[in-house]
Amino acid sequence: MLLAGTLTPPLSLPTKMPQPGGAAQSIITPTLNRAMAAYLGLAIGDALGASVEFMTPNEIRHQFGVHRELSGGGWLRLKTGQVTDDTTMALALGESILQNDGKVEALAAARAFDAWMRAKPVDIGNTVRRNLIAFRRSGHPEAAPSEHDAGNGAAMRVLPVALACLGQSEAETIAAVRAQAHVTHHNAISDAGCETLVFMVQDFIAGANDVEVLHRRAHALAKRFPAYAFRTRPRLNPSGYVVDTLQAVFQAFFDTESFEDCLVDVVNRGGDADTTGAIAGMLAGARYGLAGIPKRWLNALDPKIREGCLHQAAALIGSSRT
Numbered sequence: 001m002l003l004a005g006t007l008t009p010p011l012s013l014p015t016k017m018p019q020p021g022g023a024a025q026s027i028i029t030p031t032l033n034r035a036m037a038a039y040l041g042l043a044i045g046d047a048l049g050a051s052v053e054f055m056t057p058n059e060i061r062h063q064f065g066v067h068r069e070l071s072g073g074g075w076l077r078l079k080t081g082q083v084t085d086d087t088t089m090a091l092a093l094g095e096s097i098l099q100n101d102g103k104v105e106a107l108a109a110a111r112a113f114d115a116w117m118r119a120k121p122v123d124i125g126n127t128v129r130r131n132l133i134a135f136r137r138s139g140h141p142e143a144a145p146s147e148h149d150a151g152n153g154a155a156m157r158v159l160p161v162a163l164a165c166l167g168q169s170e171a172e173t174i175a176a177v178r179a180q181a182h183v184t185h186h187n188a189i190s191d192a193g194c195e196t197l198v199f200m201v202q203d204f205i206a207g208a209n210d211v212e213v214l215h216r217r218a219h220a221l222a223k224r225f226p227a228y229a230f231r232t233r234p235r236l237n238p239s240g241y242v243v244d245t246l247q248a249v250f251q252a253f254f255d256t257e258s259f260e261d262c263l264v265d266v267v268n269r270g271g272d273a274d275t276t277g278a279i280a281g282m283l284a285g286a287r288y289g290l291a292g293i294p295k296r297w298l299n300a301l302d303p304k305i306r307e308g309c310l311h312q313a314a315a316l317i318g319s320s321r322t
């Protein structure tokens with residue numbers, strides 16, 4: 001465990017982010033480095049993809065050539081570096097975990113998501129809205145099981161669970177993943193995707209390599225749920241169905257060799273690009289660490305979000321059993 005107080009210098013400004021061989025590097029453990037990079041990756045991928053959400057690959061090519069800058073805009077008319085619900089729901093969930101002594105609990109998560117919805121977020125998914133309204137009425141934090149609620153809304157916000165559950169057993173981690181997911185998405189396909197993402201992030205934070213993670217997690221998911229098979233045709237223009245989302249993410253992630261190439265690949269597929277960007281960014285951050293994140297993206301990211309991601313990554317690691 002690392003004391004939060006020792007992290008003050010690298011958290012203040014992007015120019016003071018730890019650099020390879022730099023003075024600040026020594027106080028960032030490899031675990032913390034990858035956790036921070038995963039959270040920043042989530043936000044950067046969200047902001048990058050939001051500019052091209054709901055566009056087709058052809059429309060993106062026509063407008064941008066290759067979309068590779070945090071430029072804002074898109075159908076939500078975002079400012080440069082602004083994020084969407086993917087990142088802000090993750091931060092709301094992370095805060096609820098921290099206020100709950102590092103434990104992931106359904107009721108605390110539901111209350112946090114409800115407060116998040118009341119604050120009028122820039123974007124909100126249909127399944128999230130419907131089931132949070134049901135929670136307001138019933139006070140019961142678990143949505144009814146539904147074969148239709150297999151959107152990517154639970155998967156996109158799952159990162160704080162991966163960090164808070166480091167060092168816990170597989171059964172404890174799965175219970176935590178489902179507690180947060182079922183607030184809005186009570187669906188076996190969604191659960192399997194969420195669990196796979198959490199274990200992939202934890203594997204990379206522990207130093208696993210691509211090949212291990214590919215077989216142990218991604219191919220294993222496709223074995224359990226054949227719909228998830230991703231070594232088929234290229235998944236372009238992915239919808240909000242979590243299977244489409246993870247197929248696009250896995251193709252981009254396992255077929256590239258850097259944080260930047262992974263994110264550029266996935267968002268230029270268009271479709272639900274903020275969420276594919278967010279999930280790919282989370283994985284690529286955990287895989288490549290802080291040194292892999294292009295400085296121009298880090299500097300363009302909304303500073304409040306950047307600070308929030310860094311703070312939460314450190315605090316959630318601190319609250320886990322690492």
Ligand SMILES: [Mg+2]
Pocket residue numbers: 084085086123274275
């Ligand atoms: Mg979004």
